Amino acid sequence: MTNVTIFGTGNMGSAIAGVLAAGGASVDHLGSAETGTITGDVVVLAVPYPALATIVEQYADQLAGKVVVDITNPLDFSTFDALTVPAGSSAAAELQAKLPNSHVLKAFNTNFAATLAAKQVGDVATTVLIAGDDADAKAALQQLVTAGGLEAVDAGSLKRAHELEAIGFLQLTLAASEKISWTAGFALVK
Structure with missing residues (x-):
C-alpha cells in the first residue's frame, strides 16, 4: 500500500484524497499552516502557489527522497491576467530547484475538484496529466490515479509543467469569468 501525505484540506486536497484512497492508498492530511511529520512516500501539495515557499522552508528535509506532486497554478489572482513565474518556467521547475x-x-x-470527484468531464473520463523528470515517480503516480478510477497520461518531462500551468491558467480564467462552470473542464479523448 502506498502512503500519501496531502498538504491542504480544501476542495482539491479532499478530491485528490478521495481518488487516491479509492485506489487503495493510505492518505493523511497536513494543513498548510500546521507543522507535523510527513508519513507518505508521495506528498501532494494541494495548496495555493504562495504556500509552497513556507512548505519548502519548513519541510525540505522531510521531502528529500519523496515524490512531491505540485498541483499549483501560479496565477496572479489579483488580475487573473498572468502567471507569476518567469516566462518559460513553471512553479514545478522552481520547486524542483x-x-x-x-x-x-x-x-x-488542469483538473477541477468537481471533475476529480465525479471522475468525469462531461461524458469523458477525467484525465490527470503528469509531467516530471523521474520515470519511476511518474509511473507510481499514474498507477495511483488509474487505480482510483481516473485516466492518467504521462505529459513528458518537467519542462512540460510550463504548458500544463498555461492550460490550468486558461481553465481558471474561463471559470472565474463564468464562461465555463467549475464542474466543467478540458477533456482528453483518446
Whole structure:
C-alpha cells in the first residue's frame, strides 16, 4: 500500500484524497499552516502557489527522497491576467530547484475538484496529466490515479509543467469569468 501525505484540506486536497484512497492508498492530511511529520512516500501539495515557499522552508528535509506532486497554478489572482513565474518556467521547475533531492511532478493542476470527484468531464473520463523528470515517480503516480478510477497520461518531462500551468491558467480564467462552470473542464479523448 502506498502512503500519501496531502498538504491542504480544501476542495482539491479532499478530491485528490478521495481518488487516491479509492485506489487503495493510505492518505493523511497536513494543513498548510500546521507543522507535523510527513508519513507518505508521495506528498501532494494541494495548496495555493504562495504556500509552497513556507512548505519548502519548513519541510525540505522531510521531502528529500519523496515524490512531491505540485498541483499549483501560479496565477496572479489579483488580475487573473498572468502567471507569476518567469516566462518559460513553471512553479514545478522552481520547486524542483528548491528540492533537489525530491522527485517533483506536476499533476492535477488542469483538473477541477468537481471533475476529480465525479471522475468525469462531461461524458469523458477525467484525465490527470503528469509531467516530471523521474520515470519511476511518474509511473507510481499514474498507477495511483488509474487505480482510483481516473485516466492518467504521462505529459513528458518537467519542462512540460510550463504548458500544463498555461492550460490550468486558461481553465481558471474561463471559470472565474463564468464562461465555463467549475464542474466543467478540458477533456482528453483518446
